[in-house]
Amino acid sequence: MPLVSTSGYQPPMYLFNGHIQTIVPSLWRSVPDVRYQRERVETEDGDFLDLDWSRLSTDEPADTLGIVSHGLEGSAGRPYVRGMVRALNRAGFDALAWNYRSCSGEMNRLLRSYHLGDTDDLDFVVRHALSKLRYRRIFLTGFSAGGNVTLKYLGENPERVPREVKRAAVFSVPTDLKSSSNHISRLENRLYLNNFMKTLREKIRQKAEIMPDKVDVSKLDDLRYFPEFDDQYTAPMHGFKSAEEYYEHASSGRYLSNIRIPTLLVNAENDPFLPPACFPRDVASHSQYVFLETPHEGGHVGFGEGTPDGEYYSERRAIEFLTAEVPA
Template identity: 65%
Template sequence: MPLLSSSAHRPAAFLFNGHLQTIVPSTLRRVPEVRYQRERLELPDGDFVDLDWSLADPAPARQLGIISHGLEGDSGRPYVRGMARALNQAGFDALAWNYRGCGGEPNRLLRAYHLGDTGDLAAVIKHAIEVKNYPEIYLTGFSAGGNVTLKYLGEAPEKVPPQVRRAAVFSVPTDLKASSHHIGRWQNQVYLRRFLASLRNKMREKAAHLPGQLDLVGLEALRDFPQFDDRYTAPLHGFASADAYYEHAASGQYLAAIRVPTLLVNALNDPFLPPSCYPRTTAAASNFFFLETPAAGGHVGFAEGAPSGSYYSERRAVDFFTRVVPG
């Protein structure tokens, strides 16, 4: 059964706890080799997402890896660029897509993106198949992007195109309600403040872009994810409350329905993840959903040497995508 009993990940010795394993790669890593080619994908509702392509040499490749970034991330984050480079080196083209409002300019509509919005990922995949003619597609995602990927695969498995062959995701909050409270612990305040600062800036930007459509009164008083999501994320995307949004968007409820070989790697020392984000029972009962829980790795970390060196997440994804029998 796909509950993996061990992991080959060994963190660098100087990264001796989950916080260092989270912070050092995100702040010190650089991946200058990746050169993106940008394409704008127009969406059916009049909005857009920006796609950043990194093509294998020689191009074109028959295999495409689609990378979904984390909350308030973008295609320029080191973990995204690192995955794009690893895919290219393995002979895959890579597509790092930016969620609505994350590509460097505001999106057109009042709504933006959220952690349960699989429609935009579906549109990206459709574009890759019908316009770019890729016969094989592999999905990878980090944190929020992993949640979107897992939900996409499990919420309507009969609609997943046959070109989608496998998926590998990392550091995923499969239980959003529990995770939204977990990151509010005192140990995680440095992360929470950073996320909220970015989200507040997005709200101010959107209010300036769409005058009179967004109320910013009380924005500065919001101190955690449940408060922010109850005030903005939920109503802007059609949910009655933050809890209703979390219930709809959490990928954990969809994992058992996945019918594409899919690997979830969540480190046991991930400071963002509560115990409910390690779905061992589901993996043990599934023929398609693989769960790996290395002792270390932090959140979207998995460095195995110097920050500019190799990363377990990248070689693990490539290995999972290229093995005859995944596991």
């Protein structure tokens, strides 16, 4: 019954509610002591992915690789990704932070971009890393949208997950996309929604400049909420009939019971992005592999602690879980 009954997270006094715990790390955290080496890899469908490596040595690969998947409209450069990369390196692991299509600073080539259920690219990254450096172990970590992709990847077809993938730790995950897309549309969350919509609209405009015959932007500025945007763009651009179908198939919650490696899911109860449907307590209580931790505090992709070493609870907790009784 992997319901984690207690959590070790205690926010500092200045992070006194879920909104502050979400906003402060996003705006003011800096993780300068991470140096990436970028690799561009060509995908089988004629596109590309930009991978940012942080290896302990360029001569020999480490025994273990940690792969980090970022959140919606994020990138490998976001502080929460860099913080996890640094934690993985400090634990003695190589790290790979991959950028989704259109998220590395350059628009991707195809009409499709990325979506919250796109596990094929994660599988591609895992297999590329194994073929390039032949790691004995791979750990997966992810935040928010990246956590949803990670959980779906592990559960939708466990047989295709390489045996080298041993454990996973994900944070602030909207496991039910329909309810979370409605939840973030509430008045108190409008700041977050507007920021996401601003960058999503800009990417659609960039896409329309590249392929004007395929992307219609005439109603783009009228779209205010995720369901509207996803119905108009995300769903049809990625093979779904509607936002409803997209949410149904892309939500990781429906696949959690199929996961077959130890997996930690940490969702804070005061996360402003997550409604009750994103706390899969029933699944975790009946699973041998899905460990659900629900601290009272933490916000969304927050978990700051104000410690001298600059690490966050999410990073310490991930390393603790990933290295606990890891099979050889």
